[in-house]
Amino acid sequence: MKVLPAVEWRPLADAHTARVDAFVEPHLARRSEQVSHPVHDFLFTYYSHRPAQLRRWHPGFGVGLEDAPDHAALKGYEQVECARGTAGHGAAHSTRVAESYVSAQRPLLRQLHTLLTATAGRAPQLGCFGLREWAMVHRSAEHGTRHDYPLRLGQDGTDAVVESHRIGCSHFDAFRFFTPTARPLNTLQPTRDDRPVFEQPGCLHAGMDLYKHAFRLSPMVPSDLVADCFELARDIRVLDMRAAPYDLTDLGFEPVAIETTAGKAAYVEAQRGFAERGAPLRARLIEECERLLAAQNS
Template sequence: MTPTAPPLVLDEDTWRARAAAHAERVDAFLAPHLARRGASVKHPVHDFLFTYYSQRPAQLRRWHPGFGAALGGDATAYAGLKGYAGDPPAVGVEHVAAQRPLLEALRRLLAATAARPAAFGCFGLHEWAMVHRADETRHDWPLRLGREGTDAVVESHRIACTHFDAFRFFTPTAAPLNTLAPSAADRPDFEQPGCLHAGMDLYKHAFRLTPMICSDLVADCFELARDIRELDMRAAPYDLADLGFEPVRIETAEGKAAYVAAQREFSERGAPLRARLLGEVDRLLAVAG
């Protein structure tokens, strides 16, 4: 392991203020989710970040300073958390070194994705391909164009999904229609920065690096994922008007143009976050030795 400088000790007032600001920031989204969960009410758009991804609300709400900073004063609540060591508590070098396989894998994926040109020709058809000629849908909401109309959209378009975690949910009839066959083993060979799911996954990559990176970056990635998810479902085949979501009608020329414009914007928002994550991974790899 590479020798490192002693961690910067944050005084208690400073880190508690930052932790409180972080909790307030994410509570704007967490509070409605937890209220729905308590009432056993499902939301096909906003629940996704907590049902598909493994980060629990309480984990998102807890602030971490990241490797290189220690928590001064009364920080006993952090002393027993995974990754922390010492007094005052800080993320330990040993924990960073143990995460080297994760760090190396993330570096390969993030660097490959950042180096690849963005593609904007998928038009969000992955969600349509997930219900193609299926008896049931993935969400308990009606199809905007009905069963036959939905199938016709899939069959009249070129499907070009580059993201394995979307492609793996294609129905058996839709999977052969995809121009690619991404797998879990070749993500760095296919993922590209125009993909909505690659943008949402920046949140996954960020929370997998917890507590080694500052939670401010995790929250930035979470907010991007939250906004992308809305577009993802507005362009999906479901009729979500009762939830207040205006559809992006990707079966029309106007809808395709609107989708691509939004997709470009999210790609531009995601680029600096991907760069920041890559910078953190390189910093941590230097520590891991």
């Protein structure tokens, strides 16, 4: 086990906190003022990872920390004795992610490995045009909307877009928010239990969920991986809402008009870019799952 002295790991922890605080602090300021942002607050409200958890730096399984009492108090960590001087400056103890904790996470590791490898093994499908957001407000006069912003094309225009396009949403956590009148229009009917059958790397929601998978693996994986996935998810959310039916121009977001030929082309180009950015992060998560599963058998 590699052990980092405090003089080495504390600057790494500080750099991580400063990196994510660029996003966390504006969110906390809005929250204190009871103001919500439909784009930038999404990752903090939809996902269960709290800002304080995102700010916390973890070295990942296999790395011990000298003089880390705060980490020692966290779930998943343990203090162990080490050879005199191994941890630097003659320290006799280090704090690390416990092997017993990794072992207890074996079902999660297997589940995520199955999902991630199945997704990575498919070619990206790029023709959805973000219509899931439109399907979530189909006939909203009957069902309501998810955000308090006007529909860019009005209700009739929005319904016409939904009803005149082929909708093939493969992601259950998006599909489950379709309005009752839009659900039958989807060519796929994904469920909670068949995600490995449907998810594909071109899906923006699957790209955002890399952040969810990463933080669910904390503290077993390094926090730089979590932060990388967070930044990808945040950028995806911007495209997601620019292509949504809402008019967010007052917030500074120019629409991607997916109801037009030019808008469709712009969406596909951006979607392809996100699939390319997500591929190495998905590969890293797969490698981490395999490393952690192998550690239990060593």
